Amino acid sequence: MHVLERAQFDTLLEALQQHGRQVIGPVRRDGVIGYEPVRSAGDLPVGWADEQEAGRYRLHHKDHGRLFDYTAGFHTWKRYLYPPTAVLWQASRDNGRLSFETPSETPPKFALLGVRACELHAIAIQDKVFLDGAHPDPAYAVRRNNAFIIAVNCGRAGGTCFCASMETGPRAQGGYDLALTEVAEDGRHYFTVEAGTKKGERLLDELELREAIEAERAAAAAAVEAAANQMGRQMPVDGLRELLAANPESPRWEAVAKRCLCCANCTMACPTCFCSTVHDSAAMTGETAKRERVWDSCFTMEFSYVHGGSVRKDASSRYRQWMTHKLSSWHDQFGSSGCVGCGRCITWCPVGIDITEEAWLLQEAHGGPTRTGE
């Protein structure tokens, strides 16, 4: 474990840039911390922290000067690895001939700065979706394989976080090139740094950082421990997969549908949701056409449309599809839960529907564990 002083932080960014990487990291914009291009430490949300609750997100400025005191915002890293829109192919028509070609796009080599433990799990989950099947997605593979990942361990739990119960955080357990833990106490401000890969080790060597002393290691460990203990929410995972599969007719679905607006915010904010649709369009001249892939959501009416109407007309069947997929059938399809406990779907739900609350209510309605432990 090494130590990067706060004053040295720009040397890390400069090293990444010298390797031809575009650094994407936390940036405060429009009242929220999102993931945007970062040139220097000055672009980071210095001193900003969020307050989150179901349906609520506010930023507050503090004097501690921390770079990573915020928790998960609206953006996710899928924005860069699986962009919201992408051209799949272009077609041209000439004298009765039709030809198709894939765009020869070369995406930037990203350095993703500030990836949280839950987000590392989310990336691993999307890797399974896009890379492990019979038809790996080459565009995702290029972006993913070229990405340098700098994880940041959480020193604070967000208001809607529940990663501890999903066993996905708050400490990064792998899947990163470098992992940082921020410590600001007793007049000092530094980061402990660990390498997770050879790529990460090489960068560490270039930075010529000193080894951490025992007190620094202990301070970093204590910071992450504190985050784990702050976690206010818990997903009742015991038996949940089976319970959801067995209860498609639960009255709970009607109950939650009375509040759900089918706005699709939860699916856009979710770091693992992968559904997409395609848009076909033709140029005005009629000579060329293209197909774009864009993010889609199982909450829209069009999503399940077949001739004669949509399969899932009612909000209850759409919410059921989303929650059952995320926490139950995802296991059947990809061998893990589709939820990492980041809490985004809770914060960004305009009516504050809480997936952990819904899971508890389902458990209680169908003989599962109760919140009081009875």
Added chain:
Amino acid sequence: MPRNATKPEVSSPASADGGAASMAEPMLPAPYRIQRQRREAHDTFTLDLAAADGGRPPRFAPGQFNMLYLFGVGEVAISISGNPGTPETLQHTTRAVGSVTKAMEKLRAGDVIGVRGPFGTHWPTDHARGKDVVFVAGGIGLAPLRPAMYEILRNRAHYNKAVLLYGTRTPSDILFKRELKQWGGNFDVDVYVTVDRATGTWRGNVGVVTQLIRRSPFDPGNCVAMICGPEVMMKYAVDEFRRRGVDSQDIFLSMERNMKCAIGFCGHCQWGPNFVCKDGPVFRHTDIEHLLNVWEI
């Protein structure tokens, strides 16, 4: 015996030419020229297609589907309706009901469309060897079953009885009339057709197709049922087969869901844990029984 409807050992266009089976290739259509457009009924037509580069279309298994793309308009999933024994011509039979299929209806010989596939699971023509085969088709549902009928007739001696139960709304909606006559005449297939509403000179059966299951000649203890039609019709057909004592393992049906990618990426076709595009469209009843009667799943 595999529990699931088996994946066919046929090459996809991507792997056929030795390329990596990555997503880019199966997402990329290949140009096909229309050789002939044939009207089957007032709203239904068949396209005969040949690869525009003169190559051979990839082999397919009965029950599989292709994604057909009309320049600038869009793409639809359509099952293959042709003969797997004559793969040089690719056939699709379609009802003109949406924006893409209505525009496709106007195409004529010489026009070019995009094709990618074939995708999905197939009818259990191997599992049915040595058994009676009972096809139940409703409306356009006969199109995805036709390749299985061709395959069984090509190897007629390997199967016992072949029975086709086919229902349409009216006599003018009956597809493949010439073949129905041939199958019943020369190929030793028991063909029963019924219509919801008799019109004109119709003197045959009137009523829903599922009623024919009760009185058609097959051995419930040694048969395979292949069902394709509207979902509600398939549910009732399953009930009738079960009532006659046919094992759930021997009943297969073909599902329809919204499909955008056909390779399990887009998520649209999910049905419980299944992606209908790759885990289906042909499912063994045992595997999906728990989903069949759940509303809006």
